[in-house]
Amino acid sequence: MSLLAPGHRTxxxxxxxxxxxxxxxxxxxxxxxxNATGCLEVTTTPYPETSWKVxxxxxxxxxxxxxxxxxxxxxxxxGNTKTKVIALGGDGGMLDIGFQCVSGALERGHxxxxxxxxxxxxxxxxxxxxxxxxxxxxxxxxxPGKMSIGNDTFKKDVVAIAAxxxxxxxxxxxxxxxxxxxxKVKKALELQPSFLQIxxxxxxxxxxxxxxxxxxxxxxxxxxxxxxxxxxxNQVKNIFKPKETKPVAEYLKTQKRxxxxxxxxxxxxxxxxxxxxxxxxxxxx
Amino acid sequence: MKSxxxxxxxxxxxVRCSSPKVIASYPITPxxxxxxxxxxxxxxxxxxxxxxxxxxxxxxISCVIGSSAAGVRSFTASSSQGLALMHEPLFxxxxxxxxxxxxxxxxxxxxxxxxxxxxxxxxxERDTGWIQLYCETNQEAFDTTxxxxxxxxxxxxxxxxxVCLDGFYLTHTVExxxxxxxxxxxxxxxxxxxxxxxxxxxxxxxxxxxxxxxYYMQFRKQQETAIQxxxxxxxxxxxxxxxxxxxxxxxxxxxxxxxxxxxTVGSLVGNARIVAEKxxxxxxxxxxLRPFPADELIKAVDNVERIIVIxxxxxxxxxxxxxASELRSAFYNTSDKPDIYNxxxxxxxxxxxxxxxxxxxxRVRSGKADHVEWWM
Numbered sequence: 001m002s003l004l005a006p007g008h009r010t011x012x013x014x015x016x017x018x019x020x021x022x023x024x025x026x027x028x029x030x031x032x033x034x035n036a037t038g039c040l041e042v043t044t045t046p047y048p049e050t051s052w053k054v055x056x057x058x059x060x061x062x063x064x065x066x067x068x069x070x071x072x073x074x075x076x077x078x079g080n081t082k083t084k085v086i087a088l089g090g091d092g093g094m095l096d097i098g099f100q101c102v103s104g105a106l107e108r109g110h111x112x113x114x115x116x117x118x119x120x121x122x123x124x125x126x127x128x129x130x131x132x133x134x135x136x137x138x139x140x141x142x143x144p145g146k147m148s149i150g151n152d153t154f155k156k157d158v159v160a161i162a163a164x165x166x167x168x169x170x171x172x173x174x175x176x177x178x179x180x181x182x183x184k185v186k187k188a189l190e191l192q193p194s195f196l197q198i199x200x201x202x203x204x205x206x207x208x209x210x211x212x213x214x215x216x217x218x219x220x221x222x223x224x225x226x227x228x229x230x231x232x233x234n235q236v237k238n239i240f241k242p243k244e245t246k247p248v249a250e251y252l253k254t255q256k257r258x259x260x261x262x263x264x265x266x267x268x269x270x271x272x273x274x275x276x277x278x279x280x281x282x283x284x285x
Numbered sequence: 286m287k288s289x290x291x292x293x294x295x296x297x298x299x300v301r302c303s304s305p306k307v308i309a310s311y312p313i314t315p316x317x318x319x320x321x322x323x324x325x326x327x328x329x330x331x332x333x334x335x336x337x338x339x340x341x342x343x344x345x346i347s348c349v350i351g352s353s354a355a356g357v358r359s360f361t362a363s364s365s366q367g368l369a370l371m372h373e374p375l376f377x378x379x380x381x382x383x384x385x386x387x388x389x390x391x392x393x394x395x396x397x398x399x400x401x402x403x404x405x406x407x408x409x410e411r412d413t414g415w416i417q418l419y420c421e422t423n424q425e426a427f428d429t430t431x432x433x434x435x436x437x438x439x440x441x442x443x444x445x446x447x448v449c450l451d452g453f454y455l456t457h458t459v460e461x462x463x464x465x466x467x468x469x470x471x472x473x474x475x476x477x478x479x480x481x482x483x484x485x486x487x488x489x490x491x492x493x494x495x496x497x498x499x500y501y502m503q504f505r506k507q508q509e510t511a512i513q514x515x516x517x518x519x520x521x522x523x524x525x526x527x528x529x530x531x532x533x534x535x536x537x538x539x540x541x542x543x544x545x546x547x548x549t550v551g552s553l554v555g556n557a558r559i560v561a562e563k564x565x566x567x568x569x570x571x572x573x574l575r576p577f578p579a580d581e582l583i584k585a586v587d588n589v590e591r592i593i594v595i596x597x598x599x600x601x602x603x604x605x606x607x608x609a610s611e612l613r614s615a616f617y618n619t620s621d622k623p624d625i626y627n628x629x630x631x632x633x634x635x636x637x638x639x640x641x642x643x644x645x646x647x648r649v650r651s652g653k654a655d656h657v658e659w660w661m
Binding site for chain 2: 029030031032034041042045046047048050052053054055056057058059060062063066067068069070071072073074075076077078083100101103104107108
């Protein structure tokens with residue numbers, strides 16, 4: 001039985017909900033979750049109900065990792081070495097507004113796992129651009145127009161920044177590859193402090209039919225818009241190679257957020273992806 | 286045993302004796318000595334606690350929110366800009382009913398940047414749902430810190446407390462402080478055993494749910510009920526402390542002396558006492574700002590005709606000091622209310638000397654004073 005009870009209020013086809021269900025299948029129930037404010041919080045804990053069958057504590061938008069560091073310190077103080085502490089949040093909570101707390105907690109070496117479900121924009125407030133929004137994407141604060149391509153920056157490489165803290169384990173995962181995702185969650189709990197970023201498509205924010213979530217998540221990986229890999233002890237390893245690499249255009253055309261892009265924009269994204277692939281083999285200095 | 290120590294040291298000693306399990310604080314003048322003393326105590330093994338070297342005050346309060354939610358006694362300390370940086374999590378701490386204790390070394394806020402004392406930092410956080418206790422002396426800083434743990438952790442209360450002590454005037458000034466034996470204090474405070482909501486994987490619970498409009502107000506009202514109930518708990522704990530250690534601090538202390546009265550807060554009470562005695566005036570020391578002891582104040586001014594309220598804070602645009610404004614509303618529905626003269630003084634560390642206080646009194650008595658004046 002899932003540790004995330006059904007009946008929560010996420011949208012149909014919600015990528016983050018699939019991510020969380022898979023995370024909890026891997027963690028088991030001896031955990032404590034510090035959850036940043038975001039879609040996940042408001043949809044799973046409407047008082048007096050809750051979907052969480054594990055201990056869960058509300059955090060602000062930006063302090064989940066610091067709260068988790070306090071929980072871990074308390075566990076240490078009472079001699080509880082078994083319960084695993086997880087800071088959970090979206091891309092806003094973990095790599096933008098909450099990044100200071102993430103960096104502080106990783107740098108201090110707390111035995112926690114920071115897990116980010118990345119749906120590539122501030123979805124809870126209605127699809128505004130985040131540091132994790134891909135280049136060209138239309139959001140409500142990066143709308144395309146005569147003077148705008150849409151989001152004019154490439155996705156923030158938070159995994160590299162996390163790895164620069166020289167923590168034991170950093171990885172990326174995708175909800176399209178649940179076995180891989182769960183194995184990485186298990187590893188993240190073993191090798192703390194750890195950082196895991198999970199690509200989690202959002203039908204509402206990205207503009208696709210809610211039956212297509214997994215398909216689109218898989219296309220992201222197959223096209224290289226999202227790469228699956230691990231960084232263990234500063235070594236990049238297990239870079240996932242899809243059987244057949246697809247052009248990014250195939251991924252982009254499935255979503256309304258990219259529908260305004262011109263061929264030259266798509267070419268720019270493709271070349272960013274190609275460069276990224278080359279960079280991936282490097283280890284963390 | 287009496288030691289001649291700073292207010293910062295007094296707070297740190299009180300924390301050591303109260304044995305919190307997690308401490309997280311970030312250096313800021315004039316609070317820094319508190320966190321340094323605690324780091325030293327942990328390093329030397331005199332205090333067995335997790336001392337978390339956080340990256341900011343925002344991280345500090347967030348960290349102790351986590352540890353307190355996990356059910357262990359937790360302490361932090363801050364001041365001024367640091368306290369302001371904690372503003373958002375302060376609401377989360379009180380809303381989730383976490384009995385955190387924080388020492389606030391009172392200091393002015395920027396701009397202009399200024400590191401010296403006034404009360405603007407904690408006064409500006411008066412709506413965050415924290416108990417606020419102010420200290421006149423280093424001894425009181427020690428005693429209040431100890432009592433704050435007992436008050437906050439009382440199950441009728443379960444709210445966080447700020448123990449406020451004036452930056453430099455107390456934090457950096459040495460005074461004789463009686464520090465009882467560690468066992469006596471730890472017996473007084475006892476062990477913290479959370480009974481209801483805390484994070485434990487054996488009894489999973491959701492803490493701090495999302496509340497729709499039909500529930501949100503209930504939570505807020507419960508906080509109000511709890512902080513009102515804390516008055517009785519503060520009194521009881523103070524009485525118990527008095528019985529044990531011979532020192533006691535009422536919510537509102539009144540020294541009878543005449544129909545004119547000086548009312549103030551914190552270390553300035555010392556100078557006010559001297560003037561009140563010389564000038565045959567009464568003195569009111571406001572120990573507790575949240576919960577606001579309105580009934581106690583109304584009682585205290587029963588035979589008072591004029592009150593001179595001296596305070597080191599303001600609310601820009603209100604046209605008054607905050608404490609005088611709260612007094613006016615407390616007295617609004619009473620008959621025979623005293624005339625209130627409000628002096629906003631000592632902002633950004635300007636000394637308010639005995640002779641300043643005397644001059645304020647003379648000004649009021651000569652009939653020249655306005656009802657609100659900035660003592661420049």
